Amino acid sequence: xxxxxxxxxxxxxxxxxxxxxxxxxxxxxxxxxxxxxxxxxxxxxxxxxxxxxLRFGAYKYKTGPGLNWHMPWPIEEVLRPAFTRVNRxxxxxxxxxxxxxxxxxxxxxxxxxxxxxLMLTGDENIIDINFAVFxxxxxxxxxxxxTRNPGYTVKSAAESVMREVIGRTPIQPALTDARxxxxxxxxxxxxxxxxxxxxGVEITQVQLQKVDPPAAVIxxxxxxxxxxxxxxxxxxxxxSYRNDIVPRARGDAARLVAEAEGSRQSSIxxxxxxxxxxxxxxxxxxxxxxxxxxxxxxxxMQDILSHTPAxxxxxxxxxxxxxxxxxxxxxxPPPRPAASAxxxxxPAPYQPQPAPRxxx
Numbered sequence: 391x392x393x394x395x396x397x398x399x400x401x402x403x404x405x406x407x408x409x410x411x412x413x414x415x416x417x418x419x420x421x422x423x424x425x426x427x428x429x430x431x432x433x434x435x436x437x438x439x440x441x442x443x444l445r446f447g448a449y450k451y452k453t454g455p456g457l458n459w460h461m462p463w464p465i466e467e468v469l470r471p472a473f474t475r476v477n478r479x480x481x482x483x484x485x486x487x488x489x490x491x492x493x494x495x496x497x498x499x500x501x502x503x504x505x506x507x508l509m510l511t512g513d514e515n516i517i518d519i520n521f522a523v524f525x526x527x528x529x530x531x532x533x534x535x536x537t538r539n540p541g542y543t544v545k546s547a548a549e550s551v552m553r554e555v556i557g558r559t560p561i562q563p564a565l566t567d568a569r570x571x572x573x574x575x576x577x578x579x580x581x582x583x584x585x586x587x588x589x590g591v592e593i594t595q596v597q598l599q600k601v602d603p604p605a606a607v608i609x610x611x612x613x614x615x616x617x618x619x620x621x622x623x624x625x626x627x628x629x630s631y632r633n634d635i636v637p638r639a640r641g642d643a644a645r646l647v648a649e650a651e652g653s654r655q656s657s658i659x660x661x662x663x664x665x666x667x668x669x670x671x672x673x674x675x676x677x678x679x680x681x682x683x684x685x686x687x688x689x690x691m692q693d694i695l696s697h698t699p700a701x702x703x704x705x706x707x708x709x710x711x712x713x714x715x716x717x718x719x720x721x722x723p724p725p726r727p728a729a730s731a732x733x734x735x736x737p738a739p740y741q742p743q744p745a746p747r748x749x750x
Contacts, residue, residue, distance in 0.1 A: 479545045
């Protein structure tokens, strides 16, 4: 061992009572100890970590990834939290890979925690909710010094905010279409509480895992839910029928109104035309009564004779037997068209008289 040290280090070789370390040996030992002490302040920060240097236990400064150096113990020490890692806190259940179980050493068997998951809704129903909260470190110094146990703090605040949000929400929306709104409200409220605590934690996501009625009444509740679904379906079908029949009825009503208005306008126009024609005939009659009377008589006779079968018999013939058409008695005669002009004070049309029937 003596050969490993420089000359003058240790007791002399020749025996004797005196001896001790030489000055050079003592200086070398001091230098080696100083170099080792200074080298102990070297540390490495990983890319997903942030170095937090403490001087006599108080926060001093932060360091980034790579090789760094701080004043050796007991003056300074360094903490290296993983600030980019996304942590997960489970509320209402425990899975086999939960971060809270890994940090605290709790039972990691998958199970349901009813004392956390059972909550009261806004309409005084009980609901079973399991959800997970994902968070990461935003401020390393605040994360290390402002909260004693950040994982439990996040879990307790998340459960409290979830109970508040569910307490304002009826059970039916919570089970169906309000899941995204509940997640957004819980994330916002939880982040506000953690910022108020100065925890240095950022909530990245709140994810509902299970939203169901309690297990004891889940079958009955599902029956009610199916009945509500059938009621919604029938309501939608009725609304669809209403949307189909009402516009058609309104269209038919509008068509009838338009047709009635058209008939009204046509009747008014026709009546006006007839009145004007009558006035023109009256004016012509007043101007030349004899000629107008003769013309009206001729037109009337023309209209009558053109639609009436006529038989002309010479009054000189004797022994003509009148013919009675009994076969045409039950038949409806064809309708006569309206006269082309009203007859005003016209004389009775000429009617031929049948020849007298001979005696015997």
